[in-house]
Each structure stands twice: as C-alpha cells, then as structure tokens.
Amino acid sequence: MKGHTIGELRIGQSASFTKTISEHDVYTFAGVTGDLNPAHIDEVYAKGTQFRGRIAHGMLSAGLISAVIGMQLPGPGTIYVGQELSFRAPVRIGDTITATVTVEQLDPGRNRAVLRTVCTDQDGTCVVDGTTRIMPPKE
Structure with a gap:
C-alpha cells in the first residue's frame, strides 16, 4: 500500500474516517497513554464537572x-510535521465522530502540504478543528 505523493495531491481533495467511540476505546486510550483523568474514566467524578458525565479524551x-x-490522504508513508488543534465540543461515549482531512496548500519544492483537519459528531457539531502540516511519501 502506497500513499499519494505531492504530485498526486490536489487542493480541495479530501478523505474521511468515521468511528463510534466506545467505553472500551476510552479505557484503552487511557491505559495506552497513562491519561487516567477522572473526567474520562470516573462517572461519579465526571457527573460533578461542567460536562455532567464522562467525556472522551480530546486526543482520541x-x-x-x-x-x-x-x-488515506495522503496515506501510507506520510510523516506528520506539525498539528494545531482546537477542541470545540466534548465527545461522549456513543458519539459517532467523522474525521475529515482536506488539502489546503501544496509546496512541491519542499515536499510539504497543509491539510485542514475537522472532526464532527453525528449531529454535525464540530468537536475538533485544526491544521496539519505533513510530508507526503516520495515519488
């Protein structure tokens, strides 16, 4: 499997991935990263927060x-150079999140691209918004 090279990318090109966030996903993420913040894993604690219940890790x-x-886009072989994120709304267990990446800028001379990155929930609410700088795979 090979990703898209800089010459194969086009401004406006996009791809998406959708996943329903499960309790297992939240606990697994907590275990892998060591982020055991009770806002994510302790319902009793989380009910006392502004969110009135557990929320998934933003980084999930x-x-x-x-x-x-x-x-997908650019795909296998792509290297992250940088990521800027804003967390706009909480994600709860059972929410279905769609991550969409759209090509915004191309710099063929440096083999770099800037991608708009957005995650929305099942209601169309933007939960994460950002920009990513990547290096696509070489020709």
Whole structure:
C-alpha cells in the first residue's frame, strides 16, 4: 500500500474516517497513554464537572485525524510535521465522530502540504478543528 505523493495531491481533495467511540476505546486510550483523568474514566467524578458525565479524551478524536492521514490522504508513508488543534465540543461515549482531512496548500519544492483537519459528531457539531502540516511519501 502506497500513499499519494505531492504530485498526486490536489487542493480541495479530501478523505474521511468515521468511528463510534466506545467505553472500551476510552479505557484503552487511557491505559495506552497513562491519561487516567477522572473526567474520562470516573462517572461519579465526571457527573460533578461542567460536562455532567464522562467525556472522551480530546486526543482520541484527534487520533482519528491521524488515521485518515496515515491510511488515506495522503496515506501510507506520510510523516506528520506539525498539528494545531482546537477542541470545540466534548465527545461522549456513543458519539459517532467523522474525521475529515482536506488539502489546503501544496509546496512541491519542499515536499510539504497543509491539510485542514475537522472532526464532527453525528449531529454535525464540530468537536475538533485544526491544521496539519505533513510530508507526503516520495515519488
């Protein structure tokens, strides 16, 4: 499997990945990263927060962006150079999140691209918004 090279990318080109966030996903992410913040894993604690219940880790949603970039657009062989994210709304267990990546800028001379990265929930609410700088695979 080979990703798209800089010469194969086009401004406006996009790809998406959709996943329903499960309790297992939240606990697995907590275990892998060591982020055991009770806002994510302790319902009793989380009920006392502004969110009135557990929320998924923001970086779990951001990880779906990584799935699109690493597997679809540009795809295998792509290297992250940088990522800017804004977390706009909470993601709860059972929410279905769609990560969409869109090519915004191309710099063929440096083999770099800028991608708009957005995650929305099942209601169309933007939960993560950002920009990624990547290096697509070589020719």
